Amino acid sequence: MSAGIDYQTITAHQQETWATGNFHEIARQNTSMAIALCEAVDPHPCDRGLDVACGSGTAALVAARRYCEMTGIDYVPALIERARQRAAAEGFEIDFDLADAQALPFAEASFDFVLSVYGVQFAPDQEQAARELLRVCRPGGKIGLASPMPQGWSFDFFSALARYRPPPPGLSSPLRWGTEQGLEALLGEGCHAIASEQRTSVLYFRSVDHATEVFLTYFGPAIRASQGSATAAQEHLRDDLRAVFSRYNRATDGTAAMENQFLLTMAYRE
Numbered sequence: 001m002s003a004g005i006d007y008q009t010i011t012a013h014q015q016e017t018w019a020t021g022n023f024h025e026i027a028r029q030n031t032s033m034a035i036a037l038c039e040a041v042d043p044h045p046c047d048r049g050l051d052v053a054c055g056s057g058t059a060a061l062v063a064a065r066r067y068c069e070m071t072g073i074d075y076v077p078a079l080i081e082r083a084r085q086r087a088a089a090e091g092f093e094i095d096f097d098l099a100d101a102q103a104l105p106f107a108e109a110s111f112d113f114v115l116s117v118y119g120v121q122f123a124p125d126q127e128q129a130a131r132e133l134l135r136v137c138r139p140g141g142k143i144g145l146a147s148p149m150p151q152g153w154s155f156d157f158f159s160a161l162a163r164y165r166p167p168p169p170g171l172s173s174p175l176r177w178g179t180e181q182g183l184e185a186l187l188g189e190g191c192h193a194i195a196s197e198q199r200t201s202v203l204y205f206r207s208v209d210h211a212t213e214v215f216l217t218y219f220g221p222a223i224r225a226s227q228g229s230a231t232a233a234q235e236h237l238r239d240d241l242r243a244v245f246s247r248y249n250r251a252t253d254g255t256a257a258m259e260n261q262f263l264l265t266m267a268y269r270e
């Protein structure tokens, strides 16, 4: 408990939410962000890297293809299991461990670089999660983040979900990590420089309806928002998601190619 917020209970509820559905079915959409992030961080072969809130391991796999020594953590057992299967299928030795981003089970300065793609940003105690990123990254190392921004597709998508399942009172928004001010407040003290740039990734689906179906079937926070609502409200949520997806769809052939602005950040550890 801190500042009147019961982070432990909120973390437990969030863990159940992310364990609902199967984020791996969505994870393919994050591959281009993971590649962009890895190119920006530019780790060298044999560098030790950590992918925080790795889901089914997408960013860790990207870095492992560069012969980096990778570890990934997430707090959803089924996603860690999936990450292990993906690593095995590629013949990579990656340590995928169950852990909370707010309490990383590693000694200080264990990694040359730390990555997170739309992951650590969801930890409720943002200050503690930021301290953990800084603690496990060695002096002179890099922290690379791909973060949702308070505008564009991510803002509209998460706002639509929040209308049906509001976040616990008092919590800072995950979108704070997608602002320069938020990053400075969270990481500024442990870094000698933080550089961010806006990027666009594209989310591809067979159609807007297919995208809506995929998120309502596999994306834990969307399933929970839908489950907590009356039948009429569930239909409204479906309509709201369709509207968001249509707004950002640049395809004109009936398929979906939705543009998502995100903030790509490099934080240089002191």
Ligand SMILES: C[S@@+](CC[C@H](N)C(=O)[O-])C[C@H]1O[C@@H](n2cnc3c(N)ncnc32)[C@H](O)[C@@H]1O
Pocket (backbone or CB within 6 Å): 011, 014, 018, 019, 023, 027, 030, 052, 053, 054, 055, 056, 057, 058, 059, 073, 074, 075, 076, 079, 099, 100, 101, 102, 116, 117, 118, 119, 120, 122, 123, 124
């Ligand atoms: C949007 S998914 C992104 C997963 C992965 N980074 C990717 O790009 O495919 C968010 C992930 O963060 C994980 N997560 C959220 N809060 C976490 C926490 N406090 N500790 C560990 N994992 C967390 C969820 O389980 C989920 O896998």
